[in-house]
Amino acid sequence: MDSKAKVLSYRGGMYLLLAILIISFIGGFIIYRYSLLHHFVSEDYINEIIFYLIIGVATTATVIALILALRLTRNIRSLQRVAEAMENGTNIKTPEFANDELGDLSRHIIDLYSRLQQATIDVRREHNLALHEQQEKLRIKRQLTNNINHELKTPVAAIQGYLETLISNQDITPEERESFISKCYIHSQRLSQLLHDVSTITRLEDGSSRIECESVELRSIIDEIASDVALLPDDKRMRVNIDMAESMLVKGNSTLLMSIFKNLTDNAIAYSGGRDIFIRLIAQSDEEYTITFSDNGIGIDEEHLLHIFERFYRIDKGRSRKLGGTGLGLSIVKNSVLFHGGDISVRNRPQGGLEFKLTLPRA
Ligand code: ADP
Numbered sequence: 001m002d003s004k005a006k007v008l009s010y011r012g013g014m015y016l017l018l019a020i021l022i023i024s025f026i027g028g029f030i031i032y033r034y035s036l037l038h039h040f041v042s043e044d045y046i047n048e049i050i051f052y053l054i055i056g057v058a059t060t061a062t063v064i065a066l067i068l069a070l071r072l073t074r075n076i077r078s079l080q081r082v083a084e085a086m087e088n089g090t091n092i093k094t095p096e097f098a099n100d101e102l103g104d105l106s107r108h109i110i111d112l113y114s115r116l117q118q119a120t121i122d123v124r125r126e127h128n129l130a131l132h133e134q135q136e137k138l139r140i141k142r143q144l145t146n147n148i149n150h151e152l153k154t155p156v157a158a159i160q161g162y163l164e165t166l167i168s169n170q171d172i173t174p175e176e177r178e179s180f181i182s183k184c185y186i187h188s189q190r191l192s193q194l195l196h197d198v199s200t201i202t203r204l205e206d207g208s209s210r211i212e213c214e215s216v217e218l219r220s221i222i223d224e225i226a227s228d229v230a231l232l233p234d235d236k237r238m239r240v241n242i243d244m245a246e247s248m249l250v251k252g253n254s255t256l257l258m259s260i261f262k263n264l265t266d267n268a269i270a271y272s273g274g275r276d277i278f279i280r281l282i283a284q285s286d287e288e289y290t291i292t293f294s295d296n297g298i299g300i301d302e303e304h305l306l307h308i309f310e311r312f313y314r315i316d317k318g319r320s321r322k323l324g325g326t327g328l329g330l331s332i333v334k335n336s337v338l339f340h341g342g343d344i345s346v347r348n349r350p351q352g353g354l355e356f357k358l359t360l361p362r363a
Contacts, residue, residue, distance in 0.1 A: 009100045013068040017061050024057040075102040082106065086113055147312045148198055151326065155187035155194075162187075190324055197328040200259065201311070204335045211253050211339065215363035218248040218289070221258050222279055225265050229277075236269055238295070244281040248289060249363035256336040257360070263329040264293045264356060270323045271315075272297025274353055288342065288362055294355035299348040308346065309334040 008016070028050055035046050078095040079102070097103030162180040166172065172180075203211065226240040250257060261279075268277050274297030283290040300308060300315065307313045312327035314320040320327060333356075337344040342359040349355045 007071070007098050007100055008068075010068060010072065011101065013064055017064055020057055020061055020064075024053060028053055071098055071100070072102065074098075075100075075106065079106050079109075082110060082113075144198075144201070144311060147327075148194070151194055151312070152191065154321070155190045158187045159184050159191075190321075190326075193324060194326045194328075197326045197332060200256075200332050201328060201335065204256075204332070204339055211256065213251055213253050213340075216250050216252050216254045216257055218250045218257060218360070219244060219246060221254065222261060225258075225261050229265060229269070232269070238269055238272075238274065239276045240265070241276055241278045242280075244279065244291070245284075248281065250289065250340075251361045251363040252340045256339060260333050260336050260358075261293070263333050267329060268295040268297065268354075270325065271319075272299075272353060274298070282357075284362070286362070288359045290357065290359050292355055292357050294349055294353055296349075296351070296353040299352060299354050300346075302348070305346060305348070309344075 032046055032050060035041055036043065075097055078097060081095065097106045162184045166177060166180055222242060222244065226242060229238060229240050265277060268274065272295040274295040276296050278292070278294045278296075280292045280294075281289055282292050304313075304315050308315075309330050311331040313330075314325065314327045317327075334344055337358050337360070341361050344356060344358040346354060346356050
């Protein structure tokens, strides 16, 4: 409800003035004619009455016109201040407008302007956000390129070093030759793993639309990984304990789903120092499966836990490289889960070991 006091509108004022003039004109005319006809009073007296009547009507009309004109001027001045503020783009302190036509119009204009100002602010904010996102993407890309360069340098330099020694050194023993060649081979494997991981990451980032999704039997992927682990030599083998439904259809890309569980398994074997891996289906809804992947190893210090999904983040660089790690494994895991529209988190289990909790969409 409008809390403002109702005042005489301009149109109302004009009608009132007109009414006063018409009534006084007709009234005056009737009095004049009637009095003269019936000789109530003398003509001089009538003239005097009419004179005062004219003065009275003129004064009332002038006062009403003055009030209307003053209010009009005040409203126009306020509107002018508002227009100046709009032109300068400064904040408008809404002045008090009377509850008349001009006041209504002014409030409408101010309301429209405020909405326009808010829309401009929103558009600018969105634009800045988009710009920031674009810059952030560029920064991440540049960082990735730098990191890749850095990571490539080490194995390439090592291979070059060994090959140079082999070429320039004739009296090298057959054992040394064999050792150098096998080191070259290990480094070339590292290179190929790095290229593979980088291509996965780039594929995930650049061309999500190029990655095809279908109905994938997740249980077969997990079983395949478990049988691979069972074939490993004793010192690398872990028990894979699976507590899942016999059939779990996920809407996704089988290569990426495989790389999620393969990376987690390889990490558990390489870093956890535990004996068991547990893969459990802990919840399911019509839309998704919630799965935990955990080990009973040493876990990760809380300070590192926040960063382990970052690219090239390793806790023990030397150990990771020695074990063939590229520092991209968990980043691939996270991006693959996100690609499927799922979510992933990590924590240290109270009873020891690391636990990843992830969701994947049901087919
Ligand atoms: P990397 O190529 O080094 O394996 P990841 O991104 O896969 O890179 O892993 C990042 C780091 O997280 C590893 O270097 C390792 O130190 C640590 N990590 C990963 N999984 C585990 C685990 N199950 N237990 C203990 N540490 C782990």
